[in-house]
Amino acid sequence: MALRNEQSLITSWIEIGSRVLDLGCGDGALLAYLRRERKVRGYGIEIDPENIIHCVNAGVSVLHSDLDAGLGDFRDHSFDYVIMTQTLQAMRYPHRLLAEMLRVGHTGIVTFPNMGYWKCRLQMAFGGRMPVSRTLPHQWYDTPNLHLCTLLDFETLCAETGIRILERRAVDHVHRSGLGRRLVPNLLGEIAIYRVCRAHPAA
Amino acid sequence: MNDKMEASAGLVTPQRFHSSETLLLRSGAKLPCFELIYESYGELNAARSNGILICHALSGDHHVAGYHDSKEQRPGWWDNIIGPGKAIDTCRFFVVCPNNLGGCGGSTGPLTPNPVSGRPYGPDFPIVTVSDWVDSQYLLMRHLGIDRWAAVIGGSLGGMQSLEWAIRKPGHLQAAFIIAAAPKLSSQNIAFNEVARQAIRSDPEFHGGRYLDHDGSPARGLMLARMLGHITYLSDDVLAQKFGRALQDEELKFGYGVEFQVESYLRYKGLSFVRHFDANTYLLFTKVLDYFDPAAATNGALAAAMAPARANFYVLSFSSDWRFAPARSREITRALLDADKQVTTLEVQSEQGHDSFLMPIPVYHRFMRTALERLHAALPN
Numbered sequence: 001m002a003l004r005n006e007q008s009l010i011t012s013w014i015e016i017g018s019r020v021l022d023l024g025c026g027d028g029a030l031l032a033y034l035r036r037e038r039k040v041r042g043y044g045i046e047i048d049p050e051n052i053i054h055c056v057n058a059g060v061s062v063l064h065s066d067l068d069a070g071l072g073d074f075r076d077h078s079f080d081y082v083i084m085t086q087t088l089q090a091m092r093y094p095h096r097l098l099a100e101m102l103r104v105g106h107t108g109i110v111t112f113p114n115m116g117y118w119k120c121r122l123q124m125a126f127g128g129r130m131p132v133s134r135t136l137p138h139q140w141y142d143t144p145n146l147h148l149c150t151l152l153d154f155e156t157l158c159a160e161t162g163i164r165i166l167e168r169r170a171v172d173h174v175h176r177s178g179l180g181r182r183l184v185p186n187l188l189g190e191i192a193i194y195r196v197c198r199a200h201p202a203a
Numbered sequence: 204m205n206d207k208m209e210a211s212a213g214l215v216t217p218q219r220f221h222s223s224e225t226l227l228l229r230s231g232a233k234l235p236c237f238e239l240i241y242e243s244y245g246e247l248n249a250a251r252s253n254g255i256l257i258c259h260a261l262s263g264d265h266h267v268a269g270y271h272d273s274k275e276q277r278p279g280w281w282d283n284i285i286g287p288g289k290a291i292d293t294c295r296f297f298v299v300c301p302n303n304l305g306g307c308g309g310s311t312g313p314l315t316p317n318p319v320s321g322r323p324y325g326p327d328f329p330i331v332t333v334s335d336w337v338d339s340q341y342l343l344m345r346h347l348g349i350d351r352w353a354a355v356i357g358g359s360l361g362g363m364q365s366l367e368w369a370i371r372k373p374g375h376l377q378a379a380f381i382i383a384a385a386p387k388l389s390s391q392n393i394a395f396n397e398v399a400r401q402a403i404r405s406d407p408e409f410h411g412g413r414y415l416d417h418d419g420s421p422a423r424g425l426m427l428a429r430m431l432g433h434i435t436y437l438s439d440d441v442l443a444q445k446f447g448r449a450l451q452d453e454e455l456k457f458g459y460g461v462e463f464q465v466e467s468y469l470r471y472k473g474l475s476f477v478r479h480f481d482a483n484t485y486l487l488f489t490k491v492l493d494y495f496d497p498a499a500a501t502n503g504a505l506a507a508a509m510a511p512a513r514a515n516f517y518v519l520s521f522s523s524d525w526r527f528a529p530a531r532s533r534e535i536t537r538a539l540l541d542a543d544k545q546v547t548t549l550e551v552q553s554e555q556g557h558d559s560f561l562m563p564i565p566v567y568h569r570f571m572r573t574a575l576e577r578l579h580a581a582l583p584n
Contacts, residue, residue: 043540049549063546
């Protein structure tokens with residue numbers, strides 16, 4: 001259910017027939033969906049060979065690569081959209097990958113778990129422990145999430161690095177975005193979904 | 204039939220394709236007629252859509268799977284992936300593997316008679332290239348009544364043929380599997396080939412390539428060439444694991460005989476190779492490798508060379524391969540991306556060096572199986 005909602009929101013942002021790169025594409029479900037619903041062309045990038053085999057089974061073109069090594073195989077502006085769902089926080093250098101995204105793509109779509117969500121804050125403030133939740137199921141010692149952030153953190157980074165935010169959605173774990181999440185997204189949003197581009201396209 | 208045969212493509216008899224069409228070679232030379240010896244496994248379906256071409260590498264031949272007779276010790280060279288129920292499933296696909304032109308497995312080459320003189324071609328066999336191989340394989344495809352391969356699959360020099368097929372005959376294959384290959388040889392690759400050639404050519408038994416007239420063969424030179432080649436096919440790690448510094452006997456002998464086990468292994472590999480391989484073919488095939496460079500036609504721009512290709516590409520490499528390292532496969536991938544082609548890649552974790560592509564590494568074979576099952580599901584019957 002959750003995945004389907006995130007998918008349909010992202011899908012609504014993607015124009016028909018566009019060229020898409022999906023960073024950390026997992027089993028290729030999103031790309032297969034976009035190909036069906038939006039006739040997109042493109043590739044996934046994935047580090048896990050088992051996921052790559054799933055992608056092959058789904059008929060999705062996928063490149064076996066480590067995103068921490070950058071996107072050096074891709075030319076500037078060679079994609080309409082570069083998508084990164086629930087991957088940014090697991091990167092070694094998230095800010096570098098964001099810059100790479102917007103080098104090879106015109107528009108970036110990024111989703112990540114919001115550490116500013118009130119339940120996370122409560123767990124930190126009163127439990128005195130690192131947050132563990134449905135969207136952040138790991139313990140601090142085994143989490144793949146190296147760089148967790150809040151909506152505010154992300155937006156500050158965007159402002160500092162010349163990234164313009166075109167659209168923002170803060171949703172709960174089933175990707176509903178109610179009135180509260182629209183008014184105080186950093187407190188009430190469990191998952192952040194952004195559409196971004198370069199503030200100065202020529203740069 | 205015994206157990207080992209039951210798990211394989213079984214007994215197989217090589218067949219011959221005779222072409223009376225003149226083949227104009229890349230070098231400008233002409234072959235007035237030629238023969239390719241080939242093997243096939245499985246059945247061609249009614250729509251003739253399920254053919255797979257396997258392309259062999261430097262030391263390979265047409266005997267890729269199954270057994271020639273019940274006494275044969277070992278099956279074909281890639282039997283672990285081709286057969287009923289295997290990743291390249293002969294219950295689904297009609298799998299074809301020819302011995303390439305210039306080979307010594309029975310196809311027209313240095314060992315077969317030159318129609319002009321009636322004597323074996325020997326060193327007079329014209330230099331062929333990967334594109335000449337593709338042209339001859341294309342004629343074989345036509346002879347089999349096939350218009351389009353479901354897939355062309357090859358490792359190493361075989362992968363270069365897959366790549367060339369995709370560029371040269373774009374309408375005649377659905378998928379190209381380019382495994383442990385490179386878009387062209389590096390200077391170091393060519394250097395190794397040149398040492399191998401010099402080893403053969405400087406053998407006193409070589410006689411300018413006319414050794415058959417002298418009832419001999421440059422066996423020492425060919426053995427050296429193979430020993431050198433074999434080192435480049437393995438990784439430092441796998442040699443260390445297999446042999447380390449282990450000795451043949453208990454103690455050092457302070458002489459020049461075989462002392463370390465790795466020396467004995469290399470000699471064994473070299474000697475067994477010499478028994479079934481022709482030196483002129485070895486010379487010729489190393490030149491085929493050296494000359495391969497599809498981007499030469501487009502001023503070095505591989506992406507431009509790829510422009511006509513329509514196949515679905517699968518580019519596979521192996522982490523411990525230093526002969527055609529994963530970085531060389533990425534050169535192919537990058538060109539395919541620039542040319543906006545369908546490409547999927549896998550870099551397999553392995554320890555066996557370049558030879559990894561011949562090993563039954565589970566994730567590698569599952570990848571191949573999945574890709575081919577999907578391909579098969581979409582074929583017309």
